[in-house]
Amino acid sequence: MKLKRLKLTNFRNYDDLDLSFNDGLTILTGENAQGKTNLLEAIFLLSMAKSHRTNIDKELIQWDSESAKIIGEVETKNYEFPLELQFQKKGKVARVNHLDQPKLSLFIGKLNVVLFAPEDLQIVKGSPSLRRKFIDAELAQSHPVYLQELLDYNRILKQRNKFLKDFGHQSNFDELYFEVLTDQLIEKAVSVIKYRQDFIKKLNDYAGEIHYELSNQRDKLTLSYDASSSKLNYDETDTLTEQFQALFKSSIDREKYQATTVYGPHRDDLSFYLNGKLASHFGSQGQQRTIVLSIKLAEIELLNELIGEYPILLLDDVLSELDDQRQHILMSQIEGKIQTFLTTATIEGLQLERLENASIFYIEAGQVTQE
Numbered sequence: 001m002k003l004k005r006l007k008l009t010n011f012r013n014y015d016d017l018d019l020s021f022n023d024g025l026t027i028l029t030g031e032n033a034q035g036k037t038n039l040l041e042a043i044f045l046l047s048m049a050k051s052h053r054t055n056i057d058k059e060l061i062q063w064d065s066e067s068a069k070i071i072g073e074v075e076t077k078n079y080e081f082p083l084e085l086q087f088q089k090k091g092k093v094a095r096v097n098h099l100d101q102p103k104l105s106l107f108i109g110k111l112n113v114v115l116f117a118p119e120d121l122q123i124v125k126g127s128p129s130l131r132r133k134f135i136d137a138e139l140a141q142s143h144p145v146y147l148q149e150l151l152d153y154n155r156i157l158k159q160r161n162k163f164l165k166d167f168g169h170q171s172n173f174d175e176l177y178f179e180v181l182t183d184q185l186i187e188k189a190v191s192v193i194k195y196r197q198d199f200i201k202k203l204n205d206y207a208g209e210i211h212y213e214l215s216n217q218r219d220k221l222t223l224s225y226d227a228s229s230s231k232l233n234y235d236e237t238d239t240l241t242e243q244f245q246a247l248f249k250s251s252i253d254r255e256k257y258q259a260t261t262v263y264g265p266h267r268d269d270l271s272f273y274l275n276g277k278l279a280s281h282f283g284s285q286g287q288q289r290t291i292v293l294s295i296k297l298a299e300i301e302l303l304n305e306l307i308g309e310y311p312i313l314l315l316d317d318v319l320s321e322l323d324d325q326r327q328h329i330l331m332s333q334i335e336g337k338i339q340t341f342l343t344t345a346t347i348e349g350l351q352l353e354r355l356e357n358a359s360i361f362y363i364e365a366g367q368v369t370q371e
Contacts (some may be wrong), residue, residue, distance in 0.1 A: 028364035112311035206298035
């Protein structure tokens with residue numbers, strides 16, 4: 001999969017930009033706050049229809065403009081087509097091959113990307129929400145049905161939480177209506193969990209093998225998808241519905257008191273183990289960074305397995321966070337087979353072999369020039 005061309009109109013600090021790219025490495029360089037990450041953000045938006053930096057679409061539109069537009073020309077192994085996102089202050093319009101998409105879920109995943117940014121180095125020891133976001137982003141690209149199931153789950157969860165907040169302490173609590181909401185939530189929860197569990201098992205196979213090599217065959221990496229309650233056994237997927245029914249029945253008083261849904265995939269987590277020990281507690285910073293590097297390389301290989309071709313790799317100023325050895329490992333793994341976009345303040349000191357084959361764009365105040 002390749003991005004052949006990118007056009008921006010009134011997006012962030014770009015008035016009118018039209019760039020063409022080669023199939024290999026593209027380096028976006030310049031001082032901080034000049035617009036390098038904005039370009040990666042635009043590419044990410046063409047994949048996920050939402051930014052990895054903000055939840056407010058209006059921030060993407062130049063302050064003196066009514067709308068912003070991103071157009072990308074995508075090439076897959078089967079065909080070429082344009083993708084377009086138009087942001088207005090009242091919403092956004094998504095188009096695939098010039099056709100409006102009635103649902104964003106029909107747009108997401110037409111362009112597949114793996115993003116590696118400095119904040120990803122917190123995946124191992126950061127918050128559970130960061131790890132859930134990581135899982136959801138990859139599944140949404142490769143399994144459109146999963147995205148719809150997750151959206152449905154979040155919609156029902158919001159309704160259930162509102163009902164608990166409004167009526168949890170009231171004597172006129174409608175048990176029948178609450179039971180209907182709970183059954184609907186369980187149905188979607190089971191679906192979401194099955195997708196996640198299958199994804200983590202496959203990612204574990206790739207990441208374990210990659211990490212074993214990166215650690216010079218010293219460390220064994222394993223991933224574990226952790227349920228929100230010890231009373232849930234995700235390995236027994238055939239009985240998940242019954243497990244959730246029993247759990248929610250026993251926790252109704254707690255949920256009324258806290259006015260929120262205390263169990264479910266919205267509170268699940270992902271754990272990383274090195275040689276059987278929890279990496280977030282016992283792993284050194286270097287080991288944790290090697291884990292994240294292994295996970296990102298595993299993402300690339302897993303997406304290739306799921307969609308039949310390699311995704312695009314976005315490296316947002318991440319090489320400066322990796323030592324020379326890890327830089328070399330990352331670039332040697334992707335060189336020649338994955339279109340890569342790399343932002344960096346300077347190309348000096350980068351451990352990139354055959355740098356002369358890269359396309360280099362210099363960015364200053366929203367203006368782009370190519371070497």
